[in-house]
Amino acid sequence: MSKLAVIRIRGKPGKKPQLELTLSMLRLHRNHYCAVVEDNPSMRGMVDNVKDYTTYGELDDQTFKELVAKRGELLTSRTQDSKGKINYPFIEVDGKKYKPVFRLAPPIKGFERKGIKMPFAQGGALGNRGQKINDLIKRML
Numbered sequence: 146m147s148k149l150a151v152i153r154i155r156g157k158p159g160k161k162p163q164l165e166l167t168l169s170m171l172r173l174h175r176n177h178y179c180a181v182v183e184d185n186p187s188m189r190g191m192v193d194n195v196k197d198y199t200t201y202g203e204l205d206d207q208t209f210k211e212l213v214a215k216r217g218e219l220l221t222s223r224t225q226d227s228k229g230k231i232n233y234p235f236i237e238v239d240g241k242k243y244k245p246v247f248r249l250a251p252p253i254k255g256f257e258r259k260g261i262k263m264p265f266a267q268g269g270a271l272g273n274r275g276q277k278i279n280d281l282i283k284r285m286l
Contacts, residue, residue: 147184150204150212150278151192152249152285153177154261154270160198167194172234172246177285179216179247181209181236200271202278210238215286217243249285 153173157165171191172180181204182188192201204212213236220235220242235242256270263269265277274281 148204148209149182149184149188149192149201150179150208150282151182151199151201152179152278152281153199154256155198164195164198167191168198171195171199173199175248177249177251179212179249179282179285180245181212181247196272198271200265200274200278200281202274203276204282205276205279208279208282211286212247212282213238213243216247216249218247220244249282252281252284254284 151171151173153168153176156176168174171182172178173195182192184203192199217236217238222233224233224235224242225231226233234245236245237243257263257265257268259268259270261270264272265274266272
């Protein structure tokens with residue numbers, strides 16, 4: 146199944162509580178955090194809700210391996226609570242467990258020409274990028 150990379154671009158002030166809740170469910174608590182999620186209808190709906198604060202696109206395997214190698218943090222804590230009712234999220238790559246969120250640096254040479262308040266289709270940085278998300282992630286590693 147394909148993966149979506151979602152990167153938070155814009156900050157906190159003046160957001161509706163529902164948007165903040167959706168961003169926290171995607172584990173995007175701060176700017177330049179990247180979450181890798183499965184591409185299914187429920188995740189697409191969540192990502193579409195926060196498209197004015199994030200950029201997203203389809204992640205290819207090579208970029209995913211680079212992302213895990215350079216910015217992946219090993220999960221050292223447990224994966225379940227003591228009663229076995231709550232499972233904590235993680236990404237498993239080559240038998241190692243990583244945290245599901247990646248902390249990236251700001252992109253080299255900045256975001257697109259029209260800045261972080263315009264959609265990608267109009268020359269800005271927000272919204273769906275498709276395959277071009279891989280280029281942005283490589284500049285942010």
